Amino acid sequence: MTTPQTLDADAVSAALDADGFAVVPGVLDEAEVKAARERLWATVEESERRGVPTHVPGLDPNASNVRVFNLVDLDALFGRLLEHPVADAIAGRLLGEDYVVSNITANIARPGSGSMALHSDQALVHEGPWTQPWSLNVIWCLDDAYGDNGATLYVPGSHRYQTRDELPADLGDRLVPFEAAAGSTVVMEGRLWHTSGANITEDKDRPLVFAYYTRSFVRPQFNFTAALRPEVTEKLSKTMRYRLGLNRILNKPPEGVVMRRP
Secondary structure (H helix, E strand, O other), rough: OOOOOOEEEHHHHHHHHHOOOOEEOOOHHHHHHHHHHHHHHHHHHHHHHHHOOOEOOOOOOOOOOOEEHHHHOHHHHHHHHHHHHHHHHHHHHHHHOEEEEEEEEEEEEEOOOOOOOOEEHHHHHHOOOOOOOOEEEEEEEEEEEEOOOOEEEEEEHHOOOOOOOOOOOOOOOEEEOOOOOOOOEEEEEEOEEOOOOEEOOOOOOOEEEEEEEEEEOOOOOOOOHOOOOOHHOOOHHHHHHHHHHOOOOOOOOOOOOOOOOO
């Protein structure tokens, strides 16, 4: 098991610098994975019951790509994953202790699902140059992720491209899958070009939860202030209220959290 005490933060940082990603094995044990997977499927049902579709036309090619938003409101378990000590240590190391939560979503690739558009998360919010990482995904694997069941595809070394002009014409031909066991996290820095994989299996789902963190000056993807119910926000810690942008003053972290200067 990987715990905050056994996490090799230097090795993760070195891998992010060299490769743009790192696999951290055994962050969740078998029982935790099973519970999270079951509760994720329950959030799919609850999201649909609330009238929020779990297929987004234009983002994914078909309804075998299942996406769940507002996970913090749907089940407190996913809020706890956001502030898991291992994820917190990694995000704080790369982005500074004053990092914020931009979003947390689930992407379940069911058999027959296809790939979304190739992109880098940082390029979606800033035209460049991309000289340093401003964002980070901690991807929770709730089942084994491998090529055939739709593991996230990435372009090796693509976090080094600083402008769109540097992107090679054959970028999509260079994609390879992340492979990670259930209970692992795949840590992916925001400049790495990637896409969802196609699930070509007959009966194997690929459930992933994407916890997306950014530097404090980057506008979040998701408006937690508008989305979270009062009965959810009142149970959050002061630090998590800051990270989710729920305080009246957004650029003042709680006591003990150090602002990172550019």
